[in-house]
Amino acid sequence: MIREESQLKGISELNVTIIGLGLIGGSMALAIRQLEPRSLWVVDQNSKVREMASAAAVADEVFADPTLPLGKSDLVILCLYPQAVADFLEKYRECFRTGALITDVSGIKTSLLAQINHFLRPDLDFVGGHPMAGKESWGFANASASIFAGANYILTPTVRNKTQNIRFLAQLFLDIGFAKVTSATPEYHDEMIALTSQLPHVISISLANCIASDDISDFVGGSFKDYTRVAAINTELWAELFLTNKENLLNQIERFQKNIEQLKKALTDHDQQSLQEIMAQGARKREVLF
């Protein structure tokens, strides 16, 4: 009971540990440090990253072994690849402080939560999360508290989660600069993300792969540069994200392929009216969003 209350007391009374100092973990550390938690600890396997983190003084202490900080932390943020989140939770199952609140930042949720809920200690509260922020370069060296400014954050709570913990996380993410925190089921999250994040990456990669030579550079305007931007991708992470959300992503790719095919048909048929209708429809659909 005491632990539950402590999580409502505010960040200044909490010990926070961030596991994994990549782009998101490093940025989380930099952002949360500004909120002045009671203690902020960070953990990374890579000794060079730990050196950088120490030099940048992102935390009160930098660890290679998570055991010690886990035992004292009220809040643990896992900034690891999806499968690594599950592996970490299983491996360090017994190391967490009683009643700790745990969250992650990985880009797929359904299969991950199903996996975790098999072995998660009943006293721990794992709330899935996904910051809709990032950039085309990665790693701790590119971390910055400012990457979260104005972005969306998705939480994917389940019936297992405590309401006050969901609220606490929502407020925390608003406090570090996110513009909006939304709750969605893990299934709905994965379906939406296939369209809004994974499909644009598929497109970007496929467009970049159309480059036949560097001769085109003189012919490049803003759109081509923008549209291939995220082709500079962390291949290991994104292959895992794609494969773990395969059915949803294949579904969205096929919807996109149908739209391309429809536009191509209007072009082949020299059907100016259909072409203009297809364009106008796209413009209208986007206008509703932005």
Added chain:
Amino acid sequence: MIREESQLKGISELNVTIIGLGLIGGSMALAIRQLEPRSLWVVDQNSKVREMASAAAVADEVFADPTLPLGKSDLVILCLYPQAVADFLEKYRECFRTGALITDVSGIKTSLLAQINHFLRPDLDFVGGHPMAGKESWGFANASASIFAGANYILTPTVRNKTQNIRFLAQLFLDIGFAKVTSATPEYHDEMIALTSQLPHVISISLANCIASDDISDFVGGSFKDYTRVAAINTELWAELFLTNKENLLNQIERFQKNIEQLKKALTDHDQQSLQEIMAQGARKREVLF
């Protein structure tokens, strides 16, 4: 001979007319005004646009009828849709000053130049051009001299054109802020533009058409917003651009479709290695360019 020399004298001794005050024509007027030509005249059919242009004092005089300024102009910049460029040149064939230099800003070149060269008066020098600049909003109200800053300009000269005129235009476009002016054959231009400009627009429209409801807004990160940006398109202009460059564009769409299909196959086969190779190839190809 006198006219030829005058074009090498520099903009301060030249009368310049801009036909059509859309986004590009309006921006051209604003940019060229800063170079202080002897006279700068602008022509637009739309009375509201003419009022705006007069109020903004973009030129020495604003005309509805091009006859008068054409008769006195050393340089005429046609900022019209592709077919309208050809129609204008045919209609006002007899109105141009002897030896005038004419250029356009339209996004396709091969068929346009073939058409124009049928009827162009032998003393006139028409050099095709294409500024690789723009934005997702259009019309004179959105015009700004700054949209050209750092962009590429393509000229598509033919054997008919005078070398000094090509050089003059190249310098003029650098002077108004373009970072680079490249010469290409009309055919090569159209082939390249199908990939670097038209295909991204096809993709953007097709991605925007994947939006099923406005519910997705909470799940949107930077990539989806960026990738649908140019879906807000001037449908009449772009339908004309697509249809006039149909063969090249269909070819590029098919190359893109093959890349999407290849990635989809790796995903369907759960082939992580191929997925990562496809991603890495895209990243490498883009890296060479930017």
